[in-house]
Amino acid sequence: MTDVIRIGPLNPTHRNQVEAIVRATGVFSGAEVGVALELFDETFTDSGQRTADSDYEFVGAFTSDGSLVGYGCFGATPATDQTFDLYWIAVHPTAQRTGAGGTLMTEVEQRLQQRRARLLVVDTSSRDDYAPTRRFYQKRGYEQAARLRDFYGRGDDRIVLTKQLPAAALP
Amino acid sequence: MTDVIRIGPLNPTHRNQVEAIVRATGVFSGAEVGVALELFDETFTDSGQRTADSDYEFVGAFTSDGSLVGYGCFGATPATDQTFDLYWIAVHPTAQRTGAGGTLMTEVEQRLQQRRARLLVVDTSSRDDYAPTRRFYQKRGYEQAARLRDFYGRGDDRIVLTKQLPAAALP
Numbered sequence: 001m002t003d004v005i006r007i008g009p010l011n012p013t014h015r016n017q018v019e020a021i022v023r024a025t026g027v028f029s030g031a032e033v034g035v036a037l038e039l040f041d042e043t044f045t046d047s048g049q050r051t052a053d054s055d056y057e058f059v060g061a062f063t064s065d066g067s068l069v070g071y072g073c074f075g076a077t078p079a080t081d082q083t084f085d086l087y088w089i090a091v092h093p094t095a096q097r098t099g100a101g102g103t104l105m106t107e108v109e110q111r112l113q114q115r116r117a118r119l120l121v122v123d124t125s126s127r128d129d130y131a132p133t134r135r136f137y138q139k140r141g142y143e144q145a146a147r148l149r150d151f152y153g154r155g156d157d158r159i160v161l162t163k164q165l166p167a168a169a170l171p
Numbered sequence: 172m173t174d175v176i177r178i179g180p181l182n183p184t185h186r187n188q189v190e191a192i193v194r195a196t197g198v199f200s201g202a203e204v205g206v207a208l209e210l211f212d213e214t215f216t217d218s219g220q221r222t223a224d225s226d227y228e229f230v231g232a233f234t235s236d237g238s239l240v241g242y243g244c245f246g247a248t249p250a251t252d253q254t255f256d257l258y259w260i261a262v263h264p265t266a267q268r269t270g271a272g273g274t275l276m277t278e279v280e281q282r283l284q285q286r287r288a289r290l291l292v293v294d295t296s297s298r299d300d301y302a303p304t305r306r307f308y309q310k311r312g313y314e315q316a317a318r319l320r321d322f323y324g325r326g327d328d329r330i331v332l333t334k335q336l337p338a339a340a341l342p
Contacts, residue, residue, distance in 0.1 A: 032250040078209075079202040081324035119321060146317030148331060150290060153252035160319060 003063050005100045007107045010058040010071060012044040017068040021092045027129050028090075036088060039073055056087065059107055061100040069095035072104040074112070074120075082118035089136075105140055109165065117165050121145075126157035137161050174234050176271045178278045181229040181242060183215040188239040192263045198300050199261075207259060210244055227258065230278055232271040240266035243275040245283070245291075253289035260307075276311055280336065288336050292316075297328035308332050 010018070015037070022028055022036045043054040055078065061070040070091030077083040086108060091101045112120065122142060124133050138144075142161035151158035181189070186208070193199050193207045214225040226249065232241040241262030248254040257279060262271045283291065293308055295301050297318065309315075313332035322329035 029250060035249045038249075077322075078206045079200060080322065081327075083322055118325075121319070121322070145319050146331065148292070148316050148333065150335075151248075151251065151254055151292070151333075154289075156252075160317065162319065162322075164321075 003098060005069070005095075005098055005103045006062045006064070007103060008060050008062050010040075010044070010060045010068070014060065014068055014071075015040060015044070018071060021068070021070060021090050022088075024092050024094075025090055026093070027133070036073075036090070039087060059104060059111075061091065061095075061104050063095070063098075069098070070100040070104055072108050074108050077121065080119075082116060084112050084117045084120050086120055086122045101136060102140070105136075109163075113165050116167070120163045120165060122161045124159050124161065125152055126159055134159065134161070174269060176240070176266075176269055176274045177233045177235070178274060179231050179233050181211075181215070181231045181239070185231065185239055185242075186211060186215070189242060192239070192241060192261050193259075195263050195265075196261055197264070198304070207244075207261070210258060230275060230282075232262065232266075232275050234266070234269075240269070241271040241275055243279050245279050248292065251290075253287060255283055255288045255291050257291055257293045272307060273311070280334075284336050287338070291334045291336060293332045295330050295332065296323055297330050305330065305332070 018040055019033065019037060022033050028036070039056045040058070043056045043058060055075045056073055057075055059072045060068050063069055070089070072089045073087040074084055075087065077085050089101055089104050089108075091104070109120070120142075122137055124130050124137070126147065138161070140163070142163045144159055145162040146158075146160040148158040148160070150156065189211055190204065190208055193204050199207070210227045211229070214227045214229060226246045227244055228246055230243045231239050234240055241260070243260045244258040245255055246258065248256050260272055260275050260279075262275070280291070291313075293313060295304050295308070309332070311334075313334045315330055316333040317329075317331040319329040319331070321327065
């Protein structure tokens with residue numbers, strides 16, 4: 001039986017689930033989990049309101065029973081003309097065959113296309129355990145634009161993937 | 172008569188001078204000036220204390236009469252092993268023959284070397300008006316590591332320069 005993944009907004013109550021998802025992927029270091037939560041905290045204030053001036057936007061993937069199983073985080077790259085960073089797409093390992101990752105990606109791209117985004121940029125690592133991540137993006141049209149040797153650490157290069165978004169057909 | 176440039180700390184009272192310096196360089200867009208001030212504001216609280224958890228560090232270049240004529244802003248790149256971003260070195264045009272830029276650069280590199288930084292990363296633009304900036308870094312051992320086409324805008328590529336810092340000779 002295949003569960004249907006629904007897209008929906010995140011709110012401050014999802015913090016623990018976001019942390020659990022990022023940890024469960026097994027590819028992120030403690031520092032990276034910290035960064036993921038820092039972006040979350042900068043976006044969602046304690047009062048439950050989305051911070052108006054946050055540079056980050058979140059979108060969640062939910063199962064039919066309302067459980068959060070994945071999320072995407074993206075935002076405009078400061079001081080660029082319509083370039084956006086895709087900071088994370090993370091899906092809990094138990095949901096990685098449900099298409100949640102692809103559904104999140106499609107949602108992010110559609111939203112950005114409506115806003116006439118021009119270029120999407122994803123940073124990832126050259127490490128072997130990121131091979132599925134790189135394949136995920138490459139299958140969806142992201143191309144390697146740069147490789148920064150030893151960026152994350154010795155032998156751990158930064159791979160920059162980019163995708164040009166077609167001009168949206170808007171009414 | 173050549174004035175001697177002194178290195179010193181910044182504090183919240185320098186905000187207007189920082190803005191004046193960045194604007195006077197003539198190469199930064201309004202959005203980029205906004206980013207420069209955002210980093211400043213994230214670092215210096217209204218109470219005059221440096222924010223403990225800021226990701227940014229500032230260093231100023233002063234003339235002998237105490238005027239701020241340039242500054243550098245740098246910080247550890249999150250989730251990396253000893254990689255640092257050099258966000259800006261900006262010097263007021265009236266002081267660009269005083270060696271203030273080189274003095275700031277040397278100061279930043281020495282501080283980072285003492286902290287066993289491994290890699291310094293600078294992002295800059297491919298535009299013609301950034302040619303002096305690129306030469307400034309290249310003369311000081313920064314090498315082009317990547318070029319991201321149309322990153323800032325159409326025809327405005329992002330150039331990533333990096334410099335490996337030698338292991339510091341520490342006592």
